[in-house]
Amino acid sequence: QVELVESGGGSVQPGGSLRLSCTASRYTSSARAMAWFRRAPGKERAFVAAITWSGYSTYYADFVKGRFTISRSNAKNTVYLQMNSLKPEDTAVYYCAAHRSGSYYASPAYNYWGQGTQVTVSS
Numbered sequence: 001q002v003e004l005v006e007s008g009g010g011s012v013q014p015g016g017s018l019r020l021s022c023t024a025s026r027y028t029s030s031a032r033a034m035a036w037f038r039r040a041p042g043k044e045r046a047f048v049a050a051i052t053w054s055g056y057s058t059y060y061a062d063f064v065k066g067r068f069t070i071s072r073s074n075a076k077n078t079v080y081l082q083m084n085s086l087k088p089e090d091t092a093v094y095y096c097a098a099h100r101s102g103s104y105y106a107s108p109a110y111n112y113w114g115q116g117t118q119v120t121v122s123s
Helices: none
Strands: 004-007 010-012 018-024 034-039 045-051 058-060 068-073 078-083 092-099 110-113 117-121
Touching (some): 018 117, 045 078, 045 092
Antiparallel strands (some): 004 018, 034 045, 045 058
């Protein structure tokens, strides 16, 4: 069993930055890609970004390219999401997920999820 705990959410003005962290409480020996998803009010959960085990490959949703950066520290069992140039439409609960198999862009490919952290972008 892997437990994922997100942190770093909060309220920020448009144009501001936040860095989310996701720490696995138990490290698994199998290499896993990790991802961030988000659920905005009244919308379905959406893929944001993913990173392979090695960190060499990253994947982003079009709406965050150039603004968000995903990274990881396997030594710390932690994945990060640096969010810059935040917009009101980025307001959502952000979830960290551990990949099992399948497309990195699809939520069914992930079998462990965190509880989520709220990000609010408002002036």
